Each structure stands twice: as C-alpha cells, then as structure tokens.
Amino acid sequence: xxxxxxxGLYTSIQDLGRYGFRKYGVPISGAMDLYSAELANRLAGNDxxxxxxEITLQGPTLHFTENTIIALTGADLxxxxxxxxxxxxxxxxxxxxxxxxxxxPMYGVRCYLSxxxxxxxxxxxxxxSWYTGITHKGRLEKGDSIPLQSLPLKEVIPNASVKVRExxxxxxxxxxxxxxxxxxxxxxxxxxxxxxxxxVSPNSNRMAYVLNSETEISAPxxxxxxVQPGTIQLTPSGKWVVLMRDAQTTGGYARVLQLTEExxxxxxQKQPMEAIQxxxx
Amino acid sequence: xxxxxxxxxxxxxALISWESIIDAEVHAEAVRWDRFMTENYGEEILxxxxxxxxxxxxxxxxxxxxxxxxxxxxxxKTAKQxxxxxxxxxxxxxxxYEKDFAPDLENVAHYHNLSKDEVIQLHxxxxxxxxxxxxxxxxxxxxxxxxxxxTPRKDDPRPIVAQGSVGxxxxxxxxxxxxxxxxxxxIGRSPLSFFNPTKQPPAIIEAGDYVKFKPISTKEFExxxxxxxxxxxxxxxxxxxx
Numbered sequence: 001x002x003x004x005x006x007x008g009l010y011t012s013i014q015d016l017g018r019y020g021f022r023k024y025g026v027p028i029s030g031a032m033d034l035y036s037a038e039l040a041n042r043l044a045g046n047d048x049x050x051x052x053x054e055i056t057l058q059g060p061t062l063h064f065t066e067n068t069i070i071a072l073t074g075a076d077l078x079x080x081x082x083x084x085x086x087x088x089x090x091x092x093x094x095x096x097x098x099x100x101x102x103x104x105p106m107y108g109v110r111c112y113l114s115x116x117x118x119x120x121x122x123x124x125x126x127x128x129s130w131y132t133g134i135t136h137k138g139r140l141e142k143g144d145s146i147p148l149q150s151l152p153l154k155e156v157i158p159n160a161s162v163k164v165r166e167x168x169x170x171x172x173x174x175x176x177x178x179x180x181x182x183x184x185x186x187x188x189x190x191x192x193x194x195x196x197x198x199x200v201s202p203n204s205n206r207m208a209y210v211l212n213s214e215t216e217i218s219a220p221x222x223x224x225x226x227v228q229p230g231t232i233q234l235t236p237s238g239k240w241v242v243l244m245r246d247a248q249t250t251g252g253y254a255r256v257l258q259l260t261e262e263x264x265x266x267x268x269q270k271q272p273m274e275a276i277q278x279x280x281x
Numbered sequence: 282x283x284x285x286x287x288x289x290x291x292x293x294x295a296l297i298s299w300e301s302i303i304d305a306e307v308h309a310e311a312v313r314w315d316r317f318m319t320e321n322y323g324e325e326i327l328x329x330x331x332x333x334x335x336x337x338x339x340x341x342x343x344x345x346x347x348x349x350x351x352x353x354x355x356x357x358k359t360a361k362q363x364x365x366x367x368x369x370x371x372x373x374x375x376x377x378y379e380k381d382f383a384p385d386l387e388n389v390a391h392y393h394n395l396s397k398d399e400v401i402q403l404h405x406x407x408x409x410x411x412x413x414x415x416x417x418x419x420x421x422x423x424x425x426x427x428x429x430x431x432t433p434r435k436d437d438p439r440p441i442v443a444q445g446s447v448g449x450x451x452x453x454x455x456x457x458x459x460x461x462x463x464x465x466x467x468i469g470r471s472p473l474s475f476f477n478p479t480k481q482p483p484a485i486i487e488a489g490d491y492v493k494f495k496p497i498s499t500k501e502f503e504x505x506x507x508x509x510x511x512x513x514x515x516x517x518x519x520x521x522x523x
Binding site: 133 | 329
C-alpha cells in the first residue's frame with residue numbers, strides 16, 4: 001500500500017483511459033502524457049494498461065508500507081527516496097517503510113509513478129482512471145491509501161534504464177491535422193499558421209489547455225458535434241482551447257485543428273507560459 | 282437530403298457530417314450509418330458517437346482513417362438500407378416545478394410574459410426526442426423546445442447546479458445528471474438518478490428515446506427521491522417507435 005502524507009498540487013490515478021462509453025457522455029480520461037505513462041509501466045515490468053499515479057509539478061509525499069519496484073517517468077520533479085536523490089526512467093527497488101518526496105520541477109509538468117503489478121484502485125466502466133462523477137475521487141488527498149499488487153519476495157529488478165526522446169519535452173512544434181472547421185480560419189492564418197506563436201495559459205488543466213495568441217480572430221459557434229482530446233476549438237470570443245484527456249465528448253465551438261496523438265502527449269508536458277507553434281501535418 | 286462530407290479527424294477517427302441543421306431526418310440518417318458501420322466494421326471500430334448531424338467513428342490502433350473512409354463510402358452505396366428495428370422507449374420524468382427547485386421559473390415566465398403555470402404547461406405537454414448524450418455523463422440533448430420558451434442562458438453561470446435540475450438554455454431544454462457548473466435557467470428538478478457508473482447501461486435515458494416531463498409536488502418529490510435512494514423506484518418507461 002502507498003499512504004499519502006501530502007497530496008501535491010494535483011495527483012491522480014490514471015491508466016490508458018475509459019473507452020466505449022463516449023456515447024453516454026463519459027470522457028475518456030487517462031494519463032495526459034500516455035507516452036510517459038506507458039514507459040513507466042514498461043520499466044516496472046507491467047502491461048501498458050496498468051494504472052499509474054500522475055503527479056503534476058509539485059509532487060506528493062508518499063509512504064510505502066510494503067516492498068515494491070517503482071519507476072518514475074515524464075517530468076523531472078527532483079524525486080528523492082528516503083532523502084536520497086533518485087533518477088527518472090529506471091526501475092527502483094523500494095523497501096518497506098520508504099518515503100518518496102519530490103522537489104523542484106526541472107523539466108516537464110507531469111511525472112508518472114508506476115509500481116510493479118500496477119496500482120490496484122477501483123475499476124469503473126472498464127478503467128481505473130480517476131474522473132469526478134465516475135470514480136469516487138478525482139484527486140489524491142492527504143490520508144488516502146493506494147492499494148498495490150503484492151509482490152513475491154524475490155527482488156528481481158529489471159535493470160534496464162531507458163533513454164527518453166529529448167524532443168518530447170523540448171520541441172516547440174506541436175503537430176495538428178486540419179479540423180472539421182479549419183475553413184473558418186481566415187485564409188492568411190490557414191497559410192501562415194506556423195508563423196504564429198502561442199503560449200500555454202496558466203489557466204490549463206486536465207480538461208483543456210488555453211492558448212494565448214497574438215492574433216485577434218474568432219469563429220462562430222457550431223451545432224453541438226463530436227470533440228475528442230486534442231481538438232483545438234476557436235471560440236466566438238477569440239479563445240484558443242485545446243481539449244485534453246478529461247474533455248467532454250461533444251462541443252459547440254469550431255473545431256479548427258486536431259492534434260496528433262504524439263502532440264497531445266507533448267503538450268501535456270508544456271509549462272505555463274511556455275511558447276509553442278502549431279504545424280499542420 | 283444533401284450527401285454527407287467525409288473527413289479524417291486526427292490520427293484515429295473518421296468523421297461524417299451532414300448539413301448544419303437540427304433535423305430529425307438528418308439525425309436518423311446518421312443513426313442508420315452508425316448501425317451500418319457498427320454491424321459491418323466492428324473489427325476496426327473502437328466506438329462511435331452520433332450527434333445532431335454528425336457521426337464520429339473512433340478507430341482501433343493501426344486502422345488508417347483515410348483507408349477506412351474510402352472503404353465505407355464504397356460499401357455503403359451498395360448496401361441495402363433497412364428500417365430501424367432498434368428498441369426505443371418513452372420515459373416519463375417526474376419534475377417538481379415548485380419554488381425551491383425552480384429558482385429561475387419566475388424570470389422565464391416574466392421574460393415571455395407568461396404565467397408560471399403556462400410555462401410549466403408548455404414545458405410538460407411536449408414529448409422530446411433524445412438526440413444524443415454529451416456535455417456531462419448522461420446529459421441528454423433534447424429536441425425540440427417550444428419556441429415560446431426559448432430563453433437566453435444566464436450571464437453568470439452558477440458554480441454548482443444540483444443533480445436532477447431541469448433547465449432551459451437558449452433553444453434547448455435538458456437535465457443536469459450530476460452536480461456541475463451551469464448557465465441554464467433552472468425551472469424545476471427531478472428526483473431521479475440519471476447516471477450511475479456502476480450500472481449497465483450507466484444512463485437511464487439513451488439516444489433515440491423520448492422523454493416527457495410530469496409535474497409533481499414537493500411532497501411527491503421527496504417520496505420518489507426516497508424510493509430512488511433505496512433502489513426501489515420503478516421508472517415509467519414504455520416501448521416506443523418513431
């Protein structure tokens with residue numbers, strides 16, 4: 001079991017997402033950066049669909065009440081186990097009664113913590129991903145207990161560490177397909193989109209990222225239609241909104257662009273005020 | 282009806298869109314396509330969502346949306362179209378329009394120069410088709426609200442609208458299936474539980490169903506609420522066909 005001593009800024013349990021219920025209006029949820037979440041599972045010897053803990057900028061303090069093997073991927077939030085600094089992207093043996101803390105964010109926004117056998121929280125509608133209204137909780141709180149898979153005592157540490165694509169965190173370019181209402185963008189913006197610089201607004205979360213832009217364009221509302229993670233909406237008041245993993249399933253704003261899967265993962269690691277460019281694939 | 286447009290919608294989705302109108306015929310056509318694809322392309326499809334005039338097909342990993350679209354366009358043309366045999370229902374939803382549950386009823390009445398009873402009458406005499414669910418888990422998009430009741434959304438959305446609240450937002454009416462922020466004018470509340478993630482299906486209303494609102498008193502609200510809480514409320518739901 002993992003005991004939550006402090007919760008951090010926004011910590012939740014996520015897997016690959018909740019599929020098959022969008023026709024009931026149920027968001028997919030799941031790890032914001034699926035690339036890093038899957039890597040965390042691989043390092044801990046898990047299947048990719050196991051649940052992991054998603055940690056945002058300011059990490060929690062966690063107490064392990066049993067032996068396990070963990071891996072941390074994604075953002076480097078200066079993790080330390082029992083006071084000793086540990087590395088991302090490598091499996092780590094955690095003895096019973098260890099304490100894991102985080103410090104200063106070095107790069108990225110979201111860090112993933114996997115534990116051997118996967119986090120064993122409730123599975124609802126086929127997924128362990130937390131979403132308020134579907135699962136009992138939306139985010140971790142002080143005092144929570146997170147169930148782990150009990151491990152046989154043999155201490156086999158898969159001793160591989162992996163090299164992570166640096167571009168995953170540093171690339172400024174975010175790739176997108178044309179969206180269903182791409183034609184509503186002014187002609188010159190359609191042609192020169194990549195010349196525009198956007199910055200990630202601090203007002204961004206698991207549901208949506210807001211992009212600040214220097215342009216003053218807008219688009220009319222549309223009849224409510226399907227949206228998905230990665231849909232970029234342009235609103236009548238001129239806001240650029242990128243829907244993320246907890247996004248609703250339908251929406252009434254113009255869907256001007258649709259991010260590639262890889263770009264959703266990359267955007268999930270962009271810090272507030274970081275600059276990005278949108279490039280059409 | 283104009284033919285639909287086909288386009289890829291990102292890495293793993295295909296989108297079919299009809300003209301931008303809210304119309305029962307157009308929606309029925311999207312539903313026919315949905316059925317055709319689910320029956321014939323189940324291997325490639327993860328899930329689908331139908332809205333007023335769109336159908337999105339979310340594809341399994343490795344299926345290319347452009348190739349998929351090419352294939353369905355060809356086969357749909359030659360496929361024989363059968364009329365819907367899907368079972369749909371008419372569901373009667375008890376709603377208490379009394380003051381405690383209807384903070385905006387008076388404003389709505391005032392806006393239209395109607396009495397509160399006239400608003401209740403107009404709202405509850407109609408039968409509404411459930412076009413699809415979206416916005417929130419279990420939130421039904423209903424058609425069509427009597428134009429005499431069209432009321433602009435509130436300037437300042439409420440931070441919390443209670444579960445079961447029945448509202449009017451612009452040209453639409455709907456029910457909030459869970460507590461959420463909301464900008465619609467609240468004219469009543471239902472004691473029913475509309476979404477339960479531990480049930481299959483999780484929503485009591487599904488796309489294609491019809492709903493009707495039945496006015497109840499505060500006392501009846503409390504009675505029904507207690508039955509719902511104890512899991513012994515019998516939903517008024519009868520088979521219904523378009």
